[in-house]
Amino acid sequence: MSLGAFSISLAVKDIKASVAFYEKLGFTPFGGNIEQNWLIMKNGDCIIGLFQGMFEKNTLTFNPGWNSNAEEINPFEDVRVLQERFRENGIEFVEEVDISTNGPGYFVIIDPDGNPILFDQHR
Numbered sequence: 001m002s003l004g005a006f007s008i009s010l011a012v013k014d015i016k017a018s019v020a021f022y023e024k025l026g027f028t029p030f031g032g033n034i035e036q037n038w039l040i041m042k043n044g045d046c047i048i049g050l051f052q053g054m055f056e057k058n059t060l061t062f063n064p065g066w067n068s069n070a071e072e073i074n075p076f077e078d079v080r081v082l083q084e085r086f087r088e089n090g091i092e093f094v095e096e097v098d099i100s101t102n103g104p105g106y107f108v109i110i111d112p113d114g115n116p117i118l119f120d121q122h123r
Contacts, residue, residue, distance in 0.1 A: 004121075019041070
């Protein structure tokens with residue numbers, strides 16, 4: 001089973017201060033819109049998302065169907081297939097994707113330590 005690209009989505013207090021800090025660590029902007037208070041940054045295959053006012057907690061993020069360069073990978077397991085497989089394994093969901101839809105969608109689970117895990121499919 002492939003979960004897609006992995007990143008951590010950080011709930012930041014001041015996105016401009018966070019961007020300046022992570023640039024000092026060698027990260028560069030890769031996507032997003034700082035004027036909308038979110039920016040994706042990369043250093044090699046390491047990806048962090050900076051989100052001001054969008055998430056309550058730092059969140060582990062997987063993007064089914066994408067590699068670390070936001071390029072489509074094929075074949076891939078649709079987020080709805082992953083959701084149903086996890087349900088069969090006894091995983092509980094905080095938010096679910098509507099299995100009657102196609103294309104972009106997401107679901108959220110929580111690990112045993114309370115960390116949110118977002119499965120966010122953009123294709």
